Amino acid sequence: MKINLSSHNHLTCINHKEKKFYLSLENYIADPLNDNECNEGILICNDCSQKYPIIDGVAIIVQNFVSYCSERMMTFGKWLLEVKSDNLKDYLKDVAKDIEKKSITGNNYESDGLYYQSYRWLHNENFESDKFLHLLRWKIKPSDIYRKLASNVIFNPEGIGLDLGCALGLSTFEIAKKFAFVIGVDASFSFIKEARKKSKDQGITNTEFIVADILNLPFKSQKFDLVFGLNIVEFVSLPRLLEEVHNLLKPHSIFIITSPYDYNRENFNEPKMDDILIRKTIEKNGFEISHRTQNESFIPWMLKINERTYLFYFLDLVEAKKISKHKY
Ligand SMILES: C[S@@+](CC[C@H](N)C(=O)[O-])C[C@H]1O[C@@H](n2cnc3c(N)ncnc32)[C@H](O)[C@@H]1O
Numbered sequence: 485m486k487i488n489l490s491s492h493n494h495l496t497c498i499n500h501k502e503k504k505f506y507l508s509l510e511n512y513i514a515d516p517l518n519d520n521e522c523n524e525g526i527l528i529c530n531d532c533s534q535k536y537p538i539i540d541g542v543a544i545i546v547q548n549f550v551s552y553c554s555e556r557m558m559t560f561g562k563w564l565l566e567v568k569s570d571n572l573k574d575y576l577k578d579v580a581k582d583i584e585k586k587s588i589t590g591n592n593y594e595s596d597g598l599y600y601q602s603y604r605w606l607h608n609e610n611f612e613s614d615k616f617l618h619l620l621r622w623k624i625k626p627s628d629i630y631r632k633l634a635s636n637v638i639f640n641p642e643g644i645g646l647d648l649g650c651a652l653g654l655s656t657f658e659i660a661k662k663f664a665f666v667i668g669v670d671a672s673f674s675f676i677k678e679a680r681k682k683s684k685d686q687g688i689t690n691t692e693f694i695v696a697d698i699l700n701l702p703f704k705s706q707k708f709d710l711v712f713g714l715n716i717v718e719f720v721s722l723p724r725l726l727e728e729v730h731n732l733l734k735p736h737s738i739f740i741i742t743s744p745y746d747y748n749r750e751n752f753n754e755p756k757m758d759d760i761l762i763r764k765t766i767e768k769n770g771f772e773i774s775h776r777t778q779n780e781s782f783i784p785w786m787l788k789i790n791e792r793t794y795l796f797y798f799l800d801l802v803e804a805k806k807i808s809k810h811k812y
């Protein structure tokens with residue numbers, strides 16, 4: 485069975501909790517080089533009329549698009565300059581009127597942000613020339629971690645996977661080698677744009693990437709056979725994330741989550757996790773932890789901040805199976 489979720493007609497409006505409404509597409513510019521898929525357009529909910537733009541092929545499904553833009557003004561500025569269709573340009577100009585100067589902030593994960601290049605570094609295959617890796621005589625490539633993490637995933641040629649906070653899609657592409665289709669979700673437009681480009685350049689046809697908030701995702705319940713969430717614990721409330729993941733997973737399906745528990749990088753006002761609390765919280769929220777990840781693990785992972793600065797981490801990994809919540 486060939487599953488194709490690359491068009492946007494399976495996305496649902498995020499304003500409704502119980503009943504989910506599929507979004508309709510108003511296509512302004514199609515891309516003839518990519519099966520005429522939508523390059524500029526608007527997705528609309530026929531029930532509540534909420535609009536979600538598609539910019540440069542990327543669907544942005546967020547509840548408050550004005551605040552999304554005010555958190556990444558460089559990106560927003562580029563859209564205003566580069567968008568071609570009058571309809572989308574007018575839509576963005578209306579958004580611009582609502583952006584309040586005092587609420588403008590930056591985002592570390594957009595192309596002008598602090599961490600953008602660090603994640604791009606993981607994609608460069610040129611690790612031999614890296615001074616630090618050379619010094620450590622590190623034989624494994626830092627990007628191999630994503631292959632290793634996916635190596636325990638069981639082949640599911642009819643399965644649909646979801647990769648939360650996927651960044652440039654390294655883990656998404658690994659899961660896609662084993663699944664019929666995988667959707668990567670990230671808040672960063674720049675990451676998602678690059679991940680989509682990479683999939684097109686490499687002829688990968690069973691992935692799609694969208695911008696959305698991992699706590700409010702535009703999918704029907706029980707859609708997924710596997711959810712990955714690598715290194716996102718420091719960004720969101722874990723109980724809320726688990727509720728979302730529990731709802732999206734099919735019964736008895738697996739959630740894989742890793743974290744270095746590094747709370748120094750982001751502003752975070754939720755309870756901070758560690759190897760014990762994360763396992764307790766996962767078990768309390770309708771999951772059973774697989775036997776082999778009962779104890780904490782130390783999986784090496786690194787990011788290169790710049791030519792002279794690196795972050796080296798040990799990740800803890802938890803694999804959990806969705807079970808009925810009534811047991812608790
Ligand atoms: C530390 S990075 C991890 C990236 C990737 N999973 C990896 O392990 O290489 C965290 C990612 O989560 C994204 N992110 C943070 N909060 C998010 C949210 N609420 N919704 C969607 N993405 C989010 C960031 O944009 C960033 O790309």
Ligand SMILES: [Zn+2]
Pocket residue numbers: 497498499500505529530531532533534
């Ligand atoms: Zn709606």
